[in-house]
Structures are given as C-alpha cells and as structure tokens.
Amino acid sequence: xxxxxxxxxxxxxxxxxxxxxxxxxxxxxxxxxxxxxxxxxxxxxxxxxxxxxxxxxxxxxxxxxxxxxxxxxxxxxxxxxxxxxxxxxxxxxxxxxxxxxxxxxxxxxxxxxxxxxxxxxxxxxxxxxxxxxxxxxxxxxxxxxxxxxxxxxxxxxxxxxxxxxxxxxxxxxxxxxxxxxxxxxxxxxxxxxxxxxxxxxxxxxxxxxxxxxxxxxxxxxxxxxxxxxxxxxxxxxxxxxxxxxxxxxxxxxxxxxxxxxxxxxxxxxxxxxxxxxxxxxxxxxxxxxxxxxxxxxxxxxxx
Amino acid sequence: xxxxxxxxxxxxxxxxxxxxxxxxxxxxxxxxxxxxxxxxxxxxxxxxxxxxxxxxxxxxxxxxxxxxxxxxxxxxxxxxxxxxxxxxxxxxxxxxxxxxxxxxxxxxxxxxxxxxxxxxxxxxxxxxxxxxxxxxxxxxxxxxxxxxxxxxxxxxxxxxxxxxxxxxxxxxxxxxxxxxxxxxxxxxxxxxxxxxxxxxxxxxxxxxxxxxxxxxxxxxxxxxxxxxxxxxxxxxxxxxxxxxxxxxxxxxxxxxxxxxxxxxxxxxxxxxxxxxxxxx
Numbered sequence: 001x002x003x004x005x006x007x008x009x010x011x012x013x014x015x016x017x018x019x020x021x022x023x024x025x026x027x028x029x030x031x032x033x034x035x036x037x038x039x040x041x042x043x044x045x046x047x048x049x050x051x052x053x054x055x056x057x058x059x060x061x062x063x064x065x066x067x068x069x070x071x072x073x074x075x076x077x078x079x080x081x082x083x084x085x086x087x088x089x090x091x092x093x094x095x096x097x098x099x100x101x102x103x104x105x106x107x108x109x110x111x112x113x114x115x116x117x118x119x120x121x122x123x124x125x126x127x128x129x130x131x132x133x134x135x136x137x138x139x140x141x142x143x144x145x146x147x148x149x150x151x152x153x154x155x156x157x158x159x160x161x162x163x164x165x166x167x168x169x170x171x172x173x174x175x176x177x178x179x180x181x182x183x184x185x186x187x188x189x190x191x192x193x194x195x196x197x198x199x200x201x202x203x204x205x206x207x208x209x210x211x212x213x214x215x216x217x218x219x220x221x222x223x224x225x226x227x228x229x230x231x232x233x234x235x236x237x238x239x240x241x242x243x244x245x246x247x248x249x250x251x252x253x254x255x256x257x258x259x260x261x262x263x264x265x266x267x268x269x270x271x272x273x274x275x276x277x278x279x280x281x282x283x284x285x286x287x288x289x290x291x292x293x294x295x296x297x298x299x300x301x302x303x
Numbered sequence: 304x305x306x307x308x309x310x311x312x313x314x315x316x317x318x319x320x321x322x323x324x325x326x327x328x329x330x331x332x333x334x335x336x337x338x339x340x341x342x343x344x345x346x347x348x349x350x351x352x353x354x355x356x357x358x359x360x361x362x363x364x365x366x367x368x369x370x371x372x373x374x375x376x377x378x379x380x381x382x383x384x385x386x387x388x389x390x391x392x393x394x395x396x397x398x399x400x401x402x403x404x405x406x407x408x409x410x411x412x413x414x415x416x417x418x419x420x421x422x423x424x425x426x427x428x429x430x431x432x433x434x435x436x437x438x439x440x441x442x443x444x445x446x447x448x449x450x451x452x453x454x455x456x457x458x459x460x461x462x463x464x465x466x467x468x469x470x471x472x473x474x475x476x477x478x479x480x481x482x483x484x485x486x487x488x489x490x491x492x493x494x495x496x497x498x499x500x501x502x503x504x505x506x507x508x509x510x511x512x513x514x515x516x517x518x519x520x521x522x523x524x525x526x527x528x529x530x531x532x533x534x535x536x537x538x539x540x541x542x543x544x545x546x547x548x549x550x551x552x553x554x555x556x557x558x559x560x561x562x563x564x565x566x567x568x569x570x571x572x573x574x575x576x577x578x579x580x581x582x583x
Contacts, residue, residue, distance in 0.1 A: 056410060056581065082411045087408075090403065102412055105307060105412035
C-alpha cells in the first residue's frame with residue numbers, strides 16, 4: 001500500500017512571523033491514479049499547502065515527499081504539472097510563446113509538438129497567437145492548465161482551476177479535469193466548491209484552519225445515508241419506524257421523516273408502516289450531500 | 304541552465320522595454336558624444352559660442368570625434384551615463400517576475416532557483432553585450448558622419464582596440480545591470496529597485512566623491528565605487544571629452560577586478576536571497 005502513495009505529508013506546518021499558523025501538522029496522503037479533492041473554505045491553508053508541496057514555500061516543520069522526492073527537487077518537478085491560484089504568464093508574449101518557454105524550462109524533448117497537443121487539449125489553438133494580456137480569464141485558466149499538461153505529468157496539482165469561470169467554462173473545466181484523471185494520472189484538486197469536488201473526486205481531504213479534519217472517499221464522508229419518507233400520520237409512522245431493527249435515528253419535519261438506516265431496509269420499513277395502517281406518500285433513499293457533511297465536519301472542528 | 308538562458312533571452316528579445324533602453328543608449332551616444340560637440344565646434348568656427356562650454360581647443364576636440372577614437376569616446380560616455388540604463392535593464396528583467404507573479408510559474412517547471420537566476424543573469428549579460436556593441440556601432444556611425452562633415456580621412460581603430468573597448472563597456476554596464484537585478488530580488492519588484500538604484504548611482508556616489516577630499520574614510524570608499532572604477536577603466540583607453548576623469552586614476556586592472564568583483568558578488572547575493580525566501 002505504501003508504495004502506492006504518490007504524495008505524503010507528515011506533520012507539515014507553516015508558521016508565519018507573528019505567530020499565524022497557516023498549516024498545522026498536516027498529514028495528507030494521495031495515492032497513485034486517484035483524483036484527490038482538497039477541500040476547505042477560503043483561508044483554510046490549501047494554497048499554502050500546495051505551495052509547500054511545490055517547493056515555493058519552506059515548511060516551518062514537518063516533511064513532505066512528492067513522487068518520492070523532496071518538494072521543489074528538479075527531478076520531482078519534471079513529473080508534476082501545476083496551476084497554483086491564478087495562472088501567471090508574461091503579458092507581452094503570446095500564449096504559444098509562453099508555453100514554448102515553459103516547455104523548454106521543463107526539459108520537454110519536443111516543445112512545439114507538446115505545446116500543440118496541450119493547446120488542442122484545452123481548446124485554445126485558435127487564440128494561441130494572441131498575447132497573454134489580451135486573454136479573458138477563462139482563456140488564462142485554460143492556458144494555465146495547458147502549461148501544467150506540457151510535461152505529461154504523473155501528478156497534476158490544480159488550485160481552484162474554475163475560479164472566475166462562467167458556468168459553461170466551469171462545466172468544461174470539470175469535464176477536462178475528469179478526463180485528465182482517467183488512467184494512471186493522479187490529480188490533486190484544491191477547491192472551496194463542494195459540488196465541484198463531489199462531482200470530480202474519488203477521495204477528499206477536508207482542511208479547516210490549517211488542520212486536516214477528515215480524509216476519505218467521497219461516499220464515506222457523505223455517510224451511510226438513509227431514507228426519506230412522507231407519510232400520514234407522521235407521528236405514528238415515526239413510532240413504527242423507530243422500532244424497526246437497524247434504524248439508528250428518526251427525525252420528522254412536517255409530514256416528512258428522515259431515517260438514518262441502510263437504504264436496503266426500505267422494503268421492511270414500508271411493510272411495517274403499511275401493516276400499522278400508515279399511508280405512505282413517498283419513500284426514497286436520502287444521502288447527505290458533501291456540503292452537509294462538510295459543514296458538519298467543520299462545525300465540530302470549530303466547536 | 305541552458306534552457307533557462309534561452310527562454311530568458313527570448314523574453315528579453317520580445318520585451319519592448321529592452322529595445323527602448325537600447326535605442327535610448329544609441330541616442331545618448333549619438334547626441335552627447337557627437338552631435339553636441341560637432342555643433343559646438345561648428346558654432347565656434349563660425350564665431351559663435353560653445354553651448355557645452357567644454358571645447359577649449361577646437362582642433363583637439365575635432366580629433367576626439369574622429370573614428371580612430373570611437374572606443375575611447377563611447378566607453379568614456381558609457382562609464383559616466385550608461386549605468387542607469389543598464390541598472391533599469393537588470394531591474395526590469397528580474398523585477399518583472401515579481402510584478403507579474405511569474406516567478407512561481409517558472410520555479411514550478413523544472414530548473415532549480417539557482418539555474419533560473421543563472422539563466423536570467425546570463426541573458427542580462429548577453430543583452431548588455433548587445434548594448435555594448437550597439438553603443439560602439441552608434442559611435443562608429445556618429446564618428447563616420449563627423450569625419451565626412453569635417454572632410455577628414457576615416458581611420459578605424461584596430462580590432463584589438465575595438466575588442467578592448469567592447470570589454471570595458473560590457474564590464475561597466477554589466478556591473479550596473481547586476482546591481483539592478485540584485486536590488487529587484489532584494490525588494491521583490493521593479494519600482495523600488497530602480498528608484499533606489501538611481502538614487503545610489505546619481506546621488507550617493509556623487510556625494511561620496513564630492514566630500515571625499517580630506518576625508519580618509521570617504522577617500523577609501525571612492526576606490527570601490529561603481530562609477531569611479533568604471534571611469535578609471537574607461538580612461539585606460541584614453542581621455543574622452545565627456546568622461547568623468549577620476550581625481551587619482553588607478554590601475555585599470557584593479558578597476559576591472561573591482562567591477563568583476565561586483566558582478567560576482569551581486570550574483571551570489573541575489574542567489575542567496577532568492578534561495579532563502581518563500582515565493583508567495
């Protein structure tokens with residue numbers, strides 16, 4: 001299992017002058033081939049963590065290995081593609097020239113071919129001759145992703161890649177990230193947008209105030225789920241359901257009842273309700289969204 | 304480092320400010336080395352006044368402007384006025400990375416910080432070499448035109464003299480350019496680096512020189528000033544009308560070593576600062 005870890009941090013900490021702790025004893029693991037979501041509110045320490053993983057910022061304590069190398073080591077960076085915060089390039093150069101320069105710096109063997117392929121992948125070929133300063137925010141983001149893809153990296157680190165994009169651009173970017181994560185490539189996607197993480201990622205790490213408050217598969221974080229039942233009379237229904245084996249919790253709102261239970265027990269619950277003379281209007285599986293799970297996790301952390 | 308150097312060179316080649324500074328250098332050479340003295344000489348010959356108030360001997364000054372003395376003339380002018388241009392080039396080359404936030408982009412590709420800085424400063428050195436050749440070429444054109452206007456024979460300096468002149472101009476401009484680059488790394492930007500660099504070059508060095516007489520500490524300090532050593536090195540080629548002539552000309556080899564020392568020291572200091580700092 002250990003050899004499958006592509007990225008690992010141990011007690012990674014960044015403390016700034018003045019005592020501000022941006023990242024606090026972070027233990028993070030990213031496995032080969034997964035799309036890992038790094039979720040947290042603005043200012044939680046996501047970007048600081050990514051900057052440490054790329055060798056831009058020196059940790060105050062703790063350690064990290066990326067592709068078996070120390071962060072920022074040229075041999076490691078040559079296999080990592082990244083887009084940290086806003087994409088920054090030279091405004092007086094064209095998109096293509098910017099990429100050719102980055103390809104040369106990355107040691108790519110055939111820069112022009114790789115640049116063409118990356119431009120095609122992000123659908124920016126037609127505007128590649130324009131200067132970067134004339135690009136819209138969406139085009140800048142796509143150029144940033146193209147730059148990250150030039151090395152055909154094993155690990156792709158993307159920090160808020162949909163920032164500033166319109167809904168259509170966001171959807172396109174999600175599709176692109178999803179396609180990039182297929183196969184052997186590993187993607188570390190940082191975002192504060194829970195829907196984005198939920199749609200794209202296999203596993204999630206939740207960071208709050210610099211600390212990792214939860215880590216695991218999306219389905220696991222969302223919890224076991226349950227059932228949503230609309231029935232009449234609701235009080236009688238709740239009493240019946242509470243006595244069914246396997247039911248952990250029952251809560252009612254109006255004529256709706258939320259049951260914490262394995263959804264596979266729905267037929268047994270339905271039978272019990274019918275036998276008790278309760279009329280069922282609706283019964284369906286209900287699972288927490290990642291957003292609900294996130295708020296629960298971060299609320300507990302704050303408390 | 305080679306890939307970094309190639310990319311940096313491409314960036315400087317495609318950056319408009321590099322061309323503007325080069326053009327400015329050419330105009331300075333043509334105007335201050337040739338046009339103003341040519342005007343002064345023709346004015347004095349026509350019985351008028353000398354706006355430069357420097358032409359004491361018309362015949363001697365006419366000789367100054369001929370092609371045979373192009374290296375002396377250009378090197379002398381550059382040693383006096385070329386520093387700020389090179390300083391701006393160095394500061395823009397490095398400081399722009401902080402302004403645009405591109406430092407993180409290039410540092411997350413592959414080369415380490417030392418390679419990135421080496422490539423950057425090597426490319427600055429290459430552009431400074433191009434500026435030096437451009438300044439000499441502008442001087443050659445100016446002196447050729449003046450020789451034609453005075454109906455004098457065109458005698459060019461030897462290749463050795465031209466190479467020596469090129470080396471002197473490069474070393475003088477290079478030291479100033481590296482100062483600009485170091486200040487840009489230190490202040491993580493362009494504005495303060497250029498501002499403080501110009502204050503140092505145009506005010507601080509002049510003040511130290513102005514008050515150095517009779518003051519032992521300041522006198523010693525003048526021996527390591529960029530301007531003083533640039534002047535001493537260029538004066539080893541000959542006396543130029545526009546050049547600052549040091550009060551006590553020292554050994555040109557010593558001046559070259561001091562300027563070379565500046566280049567090396569500023570490079571190392573920039574590397575240390577860049578290596579130690581977080582890129583936020």
